[in-house]
Amino acid sequence: MFTGIVQATCEVVSINNATGLKTFEIAMTPELTQGLVTGASVANNGVCLTATKILNDKVFFDVMEETLAVTNLGNTNVGDRINIERSLTFGSEIGGHILSGHVHTLATVKAVSHTDEHYNIELQVDPQWMNYIFYKGFVGINGCSLTVGKLTDNGFMLHLIPETLKLTNLDDCTVGSRINIEIDSQTQVIVDTVERILANKQLA
Numbered sequence: 001m002f003t004g005i006v007q008a009t010c011e012v013v014s015i016n017n018a019t020g021l022k023t024f025e026i027a028m029t030p031e032l033t034q035g036l037v038t039g040a041s042v043a044n045n046g047v048c049l050t051a052t053k054i055l056n057d058k059v060f061f062d063v064m065e066e067t068l069a070v071t072n073l074g075n076t077n078v079g080d081r082i083n084i085e086r087s088l089t090f091g092s093e094i095g096g097h098i099l100s101g102h103v104h105t106l107a108t109v110k111a112v113s114h115t116d117e118h119y120n121i122e123l124q125v126d127p128q129w130m131n132y133i134f135y136k137g138f139v140g141i142n143g144c145s146l147t148v149g150k151l152t153d154n155g156f157m158l159h160l161i162p163e164t165l166k167l168t169n170l171d172d173c174t175v176g177s178r179i180n181i182e183i184d185s186q187t188q189v190i191v192d193t194v195e196r197i198l199a200n201k202q203l204a
Contacts, residue, residue, distance in 0.1 A: 001088045002043045004096030004138075004145025006168045008032060009081040013058060022068060023052070024061045024076070032084060033057060041101065043085040045169075046143030046180045047071050048101025071103045072142075072178045081169040083143040096145025097138040099182055105129050107141075109177040110155060119165060121173055124155040125181060132183045132191055140182030144168050 010032070014025040026044070028036075033054065036042075040051045042059070047067060053060040068074035076082070088094070107123040114120075123141075125133070133139060133156055137148045141158065149157035158170075165171040173179065 002046075002048070002085050002099040002101055002143070003088055003094050004046075004085070004099045004140055004143065006083040006085055006144050008084050009167070009169045010084045012076060012078050012080050012082060015076070015078055020065050022063050022073075024049075024063060024073070024082075026059050026061065026082060026084070028057055028059050028084065030057065032086060033059065036086070041087045043087075043099070043101050043143045044082050045072060045076075046083065046099065046101065046140050046182055047073055047103055070106070071180050072106060075178060081172060083168050085143055097184060099140045099143070099145065100185065101143075102182065103140075103180045104183045105181050107155065107179045107181045109173045109175055109179060112173060112175060119160045119162075119171070120149070121158045121160065121170065122152065122155060123158065123179060123181075124152075127154060129181065129183065130154070131195075132188050134187070137187060138184045140180070140184075142169065142180050143182075144170065 008029055011027050012024055013027050016023040036054060038051055041048050042051055049061040051059050052062050063073050105126055107125045109121060110124045111122040133148055135148055135151055139148055146158055149159045
């Protein structure tokens with residue numbers, strides 16, 4: 001489990017292609033590798049991956065074909081910056097919202113507006129996922145716990161503060177970029193339950 005509070009952006013040092021998977025080598029800070037062991041879960045751009053090898057400040061993750069197909073890790077290149085969060089530990093502060101590290105869909109950056117007063121990103125998502133996205137609700141964006149801004153016909157706005165831009169890779173976004181989206185699990189359960197109850201009433 002994760003909180004959506006990104007701890008650092010780390011560089012992809014190498015990507016090794018093998019049958020059915022890719023192995024990512026990520027350069028991490030000493031703070032991130034402290035206490036990290038093989039088999040531990042780490043969120044990479046919001047995707048829960050298992051650390052398969054640790055060599056000093058380099059951590060390796062195997063990414064399967066399915067994960068590459070449904071997340072933006074499939075388009076990641078050497079030199080790219082990845083949002084990293086270690087898994088939640090008991091007793092630590094939860095500043096965001098609970099995330100599982102299971103990406104639901106990819107959003108496309110439709111527009112970026114950057115002025116002295118604001119930094120806004122407009123995202124476009126498949127219509128089926130808009131049922132779970134509400135104004136002022138939570139959503140996981142590349143592993144970041146963020147608040148949904150204004151809703152559009154087929155997406156929503158993000159309004160980012162300088163601290164978020166400093167700590168994450170969201171300032172790398174350009175029009176056409178693909179972003180990992182994780183829907184808030186509680187919101188999804190509530191919406192699905194209400195829809196099921198209403199459907200059953202109509203059939204009764």
